[in-house]
Amino acid sequence: MVLKLYGHTHSTCTARVAAVLTEYKVPFELVIVDLFKGEHKSPEYLAFQPFGQLPYINDDGLIIYESRAISRYIAAKYRSNVSSAWLPLPEDIAKTAKFEQAVNTEAFKFDAFASTAAFELFWKPGGPDAEYAKKLLENLNASLDAYEVILSKQKYLAGDELTLADIFHLPYANLLHNAKHINLEDEKRPNVARWWKELSTLPSWLAVKDGVKSPA
Structure with missing residues (x-):
């Protein structure tokens, strides 16, 4: 299952995560959350992101929100995709x-x-x-x-x-x-x-x- 990024085309924090996904060569599908219609405050969205903010990801059933946490997860999981990682090894x-x-x-x-x-x-x-x-x-x-x-x-x-x-x-x-x-x-x-x-x-x-x- 391709990783799904729930966010918006022009969201700052969505862009932060997308840059990391791009760097680590992780295929993803952007699922647009319509801010103007208030979709980020809907019960369906709040079930996965209880603060009603963008973005969150669904990586094969694993839900993570907060752009920095998502980025660290991506950098740790997909470290082998790049020659130079943006995250130090925990043992260092x-x-x-x-x-x-x-x-x-x-x-x-x-x-x-x-x-x-x-x-x-x-x-x-x-x-x-x-x-x-x-x-x-x-x-x-x-x-x-x-x-x-x-x-x-x-x-x-x-x-x-x-x-x-x-x-x-x-x-x-x-x-x-x-x-x-x-x-x-x-x-x-x-x-x-x-x-x-x-x-x-x-x-x-x-x-x-x-x-x-x-x-x-």
Whole structure:
């Protein structure tokens, strides 16, 4: 049974999972959840994703939700599909610790501001609170200043190997950068710019960034 990804073509978190599926060469079927009709809040959907958010997967009967958890599952299960995995082996305690540190950095120092700012700026009913959005972006830029320090000492957030911790940034970073709410190519942060250039041009991301669809 082909893996089914329940999400939406232009959902940020669906794109995060789709990029990982693409990188790991996992065939999948995108099952569109119509947000405008409220399908993500229907009893049928909530039976599998009780928070009514996108996406979730069904991998031969195994249901997993939360895009980061799905991505880690894919990277672990399909490791043999790639020559260089985005997830350290669990027995490598040092790399795993650095990876967990980087994952938490992304979640609490980047996404906490980026995803909230994106909602405020693009999707909030009635429009944004300009002062709140400004504060979120100020906090996000402060985090990017810290990223510059980290990335001046190593290639990626968890060390010198690309991992899911880097990949997790892509959807909201892409959205806010393209809308010019943040500048990931700022010459004042050359290492962030170098990091972002590599991430944003990964073939697996380019394949999904403008809209997720089932592979041909």
